[in-house]
Amino acid sequence: MGSKEVGRRDFLKYGISLVGTGVLGSQLVYPLDPVYAQTEKKGKIKDPIRIGAQATLSGPFGGYGQFMKMGAQLAVDEINSSGGILGSKVEIEFRDEELKPDVAAKNARYFVDDWGADFLTGLDASSSALGVGAIMGELDRVLIVTHGATEKLTENLVYKQGIKQIFRISVPVYQDGIAAAIVAKDFPAKRWVTIGADYEYGHTAWNFFKATLKKLRPDVEFVEEAWAKFLTSDFGAHITKVMAANPDGIYSTQWAGEAVTLIKQAKLFGVFDKIQTWMTPMGAAMDVLEGLGKEYPEKAWVTCRYWFQYPDTPENKAFVDRFYKRWNKYPHYVSETTYSAIYAIKAAVEKAGTVSTPEIIKALEGMTLMTPAGKRYIRPEDHQAVYQVPWGRITHNPEYPFPTLTDLKVIPAEEYFRKPPFVEA
Amino acid sequence: MRTFLFQGLVGLSEAMYLWMVAAGLSLIFGVLRVLNFAHGSLYMLGAYLTFYFFGLLGHNFWLGLAIGPVFVAGIGLLMERFFLRWVYRLEVAYQLLLTFAFVLIFNDLVKLIWGPIYQASPMPPGLDSSLSILGQAYPLYNLFIILVGPLIALGLWFLLEKTRWGRLIVASASDREMASALGVNVPRLYTGVFMLGAWLAALGGALSIPIRPVSPGMGEIIIIEAFIVAVIGGLGSLKGAFIGAILIGLLHVYGVFYIPVFEMALAFILMAVVLILRPWGLFGTREV
Numbered sequence: 001m002g003s004k005e006v007g008r009r010d011f012l013k014y015g016i017s018l019v020g021t022g023v024l025g026s027q028l029v030y031p032l033d034p035v036y037a038q039t040e041k042k043g044k045i046k047d048p049i050r051i052g053a054q055a056t057l058s059g060p061f062g063g064y065g066q067f068m069k070m071g072a073q074l075a076v077d078e079i080n081s082s083g084g085i086l087g088s089k090v091e092i093e094f095r096d097e098e099l100k101p102d103v104a105a106k107n108a109r110y111f112v113d114d115w116g117a118d119f120l121t122g123l124d125a126s127s128s129a130l131g132v133g134a135i136m137g138e139l140d141r142v143l144i145v146t147h148g149a150t151e152k153l154t155e156n157l158v159y160k161q162g163i164k165q166i167f168r169i170s171v172p173v174y175q176d177g178i179a180a181a182i183v184a185k186d187f188p189a190k191r192w193v194t195i196g197a198d199y200e201y202g203h204t205a206w207n208f209f210k211a212t213l214k215k216l217r218p219d220v221e222f223v224e225e226a227w228a229k230f231l232t233s234d235f236g237a238h239i240t241k242v243m244a245a246n247p248d249g250i251y252s253t254q255w256a257g258e259a260v261t262l263i264k265q266a267k268l269f270g271v272f273d274k275i276q277t278w279m280t281p282m283g284a285a286m287d288v289l290e291g292l293g294k295e296y297p298e299k300a301w302v303t304c305r306y307w308f309q310y311p312d313t314p315e316n317k318a319f320v321d322r323f324y325k326r327w328n329k330y331p332h333y334v335s336e337t338t339y340s341a342i343y344a345i346k347a348a349v350e351k352a353g354t355v356s357t358p359e360i361i362k363a364l365e366g367m368t369l370m371t372p373a374g375k376r377y378i379r380p381e382d383h384q385a386v387y388q389v390p391w392g393r394i395t396h397n398p399e400y401p402f403p404t405l406t407d408l409k410v411i412p413a414e415e416y417f418r419k420p421p422f423v424e425a
Numbered sequence: 426m427r428t429f430l431f432q433g434l435v436g437l438s439e440a441m442y443l444w445m446v447a448a449g450l451s452l453i454f455g456v457l458r459v460l461n462f463a464h465g466s467l468y469m470l471g472a473y474l475t476f477y478f479f480g481l482l483g484h485n486f487w488l489g490l491a492i493g494p495v496f497v498a499g500i501g502l503l504m505e506r507f508f509l510r511w512v513y514r515l516e517v518a519y520q521l522l523l524t525f526a527f528v529l530i531f532n533d534l535v536k537l538i539w540g541p542i543y544q545a546s547p548m549p550p551g552l553d554s555s556l557s558i559l560g561q562a563y564p565l566y567n568l569f570i571i572l573v574g575p576l577i578a579l580g581l582w583f584l585l586e587k588t589r590w591g592r593l594i595v596a597s598a599s600d601r602e603m604a605s606a607l608g609v610n611v612p613r614l615y616t617g618v619f620m621l622g623a624w625l626a627a628l629g630g631a632l633s634i635p636i637r638p639v640s641p642g643m644g645e646i647i648i649i650e651a652f653i654v655a656v657i658g659g660l661g662s663l664k665g666a667f668i669g670a671i672l673i674g675l676l677h678v679y680g681v682f683y684i685p686v687f688e689m690a691l692a693f694i695l696m697a698v699v700l701i702l703r704p705w706g707l708f709g710t711r712e713v
Contacts, residue, residue: 234637257543
């Protein structure tokens with residue numbers, strides 16, 4: 001091992017990598033013309049416009065990712081087949097956020113730094129949304145969250161910390177906690193317990209539920225809590241624990257496949273023979289309806305972030321029809337929120353005439369959009385889209401291959417959305 | 426008190442799944458001296474294949490249960506014969522690398538074949554009701570699982586203590602060279618033991634499908650717990666695996682009940698305590 005040899009090796013190593021990055025790199029990493037060349041061509045702002053999306057794509061929560069992809073694909077195809085955004089094609093790529101904030105943040109960095117994303121969207125878990133939200137200032141792209149619901153995303157990161165790059169098109173945890181309590185105040189149930197998802201969303205939803213219900217109904221009591229981590233497959237211990245407290249009402253924040261497992265097991269433990277009311281905020285999600293089918297108890301009160309039968313407007317009907325024609329399924333709420341997020345991006349780029357982040361932020365703030373879920377108004381203070389979603393009770397309707405909702409309770413958004421300056425509940 | 430006992434019953438049914446996985450893990454380590462990291466994946470494959478045959482054979486759970494785990498035993502045969510056989514004499518690190526590679530392969534394989542989303546299967550008819558125990562409804566299926574666990578323990582005890590094949594296994598576990606010199610076909614015996622361990626894990630997976638979701642990665646959680654169980658009980662000891670599984674199962678339900686904040690850590694703490702006081706486990710044999 002003479003020094004000469006090392007020198008030669010080093011020379012070769014560095015030489016090859018230099019040649020590689022210099023010649024091939026430009027071709028491999030950016031096979032498309034760089035942005036500045038684009039502006040001279042046909043006056044397009046940037047072609048293609050790239051959207052990096054994240055969802056949970058596998059395991060018990062994977063149903064969400066599949067439905068999110070369907071909604072996104074429908075929007076992208078519709079936009080591209082009708083001339084794109086200001087003549088530019090839209091490209092979308094999906095990555096699995098695995099319900100882990102660090103994975104979600106890594107994906108966001110990949111999208112922006114390596115893939116050339118102009119926008120980010122998606123995100124299922126509240127914790128993942130916070131993980132990505134925290135670095136959006138640094139990545140400096142607009143992120144439109146389509147599911148993760150923690151109020152901290154919009155109240156703290158946007159409103160209090162001023163990370164203006166974050167927006168949320170879907171209803172936040174106000175739907176799960178505050179609206180749930182407004183519905184629950186009319187039930188006779190006095191003794192409430194929770195079987196909770198043991199992470200940001202589960203705790204924050206339960207806290208809103210408790211605080212709001214206590215105000216509306218001073219006579220209720222919250223008598224027991226059982227918390228289950230992600231990927232719990234046996235809820236027997238949690239079910240037994242809360243049932244020992246003799247509850248009238250159970251409030252549960254499990255979602256996707258976990259909600260299916262929990263409700264199946266709760267039935268076997270005779271829970272629904274003993275309690276008056278079961279509430280699962282994310283229980284109207286299409287994958288839960290399909291997963292439980294006829295086994296879904298009619299005592300369950302549920303909601304989601306968009307219900308395909310509400311509102312009764314031509315826009316919504318047309319969307320449901322198009323979605324059904326394309327996928328042979330009815331849209332899940334994340335299908336609609338992600339579909340609408342992509343249309344919000346389109347509207348913002350058309351309004352701003354550019355993909356530059358500060359201009360897009362200006363365009364989105366205060367925007368009113370007509371979407372399948374109804375009119376959405378994007379609040380300039382906290383970048384939260386304001387619209388309402390009904391709560392309802394599970395019923396078995398022969399017209400559909402899955403359970404649907406009855407006794408819809410529509411609470412106007414103004415009544416249950418927290419408002420700036422967001423004092424403590 | 427009633428609730429306390431009822432919780433115990435809930436814990437016992439969870440423990441039996443752990444026992445089925447830990448039994449094979451411990452048996453394979455005791456005889457082959459291989460730490461099979463892919464043992465949880467065999468549990469997952471058992472669940473998937475049983476689910477598959479269940480769908481294929483007119484939604485008959487019992488037929489699926491009969492065929493699925495046997496199929497996984499066949500996969501075990503291939504694993505042992507063509508891969509594991511070459512690492513017996515190497516360091517543990519190589520065994521872990523090889524078996525971990527299997528974890529990744531099997532995970533991607535089920536995603537390719539069955540898709541990334543979870544599957545849920547209905548209860549077998551006749552076991553889909555509950556009965557009243559201690560004044561509360563208890564699922565009949567969980568009771569069935571609580572019966573199956575000890576039956577398997579009995580079967581294994583009979584096999585190892587009362588049959589010629591079992592005695593050969595015990596003999597070659599304690600002295601491989603001597604058994605070989607006496608004309609025992611040790612390689613074939615090893616293949617048999619690995620297949621038995623694979624079948625046990627797969628049976629656990631198969632029995633889990635009526636109450637747990639079947640999804641990729643489901644083996645990764647149970648392998649960690651089964652590993653803790655095997656270490657607590659003593660690697661290589663079936664009695665230890667059985668008692669260890671019951672301990673961890675009970676610890677889990679009472680943890681949820683009494684110390685929820687701490688529940689996750691309890692199993693690890695118990696393992697640490699056992700390792701400090703009795704490094705060879707509760708029922709393990711001390712390495713001389």
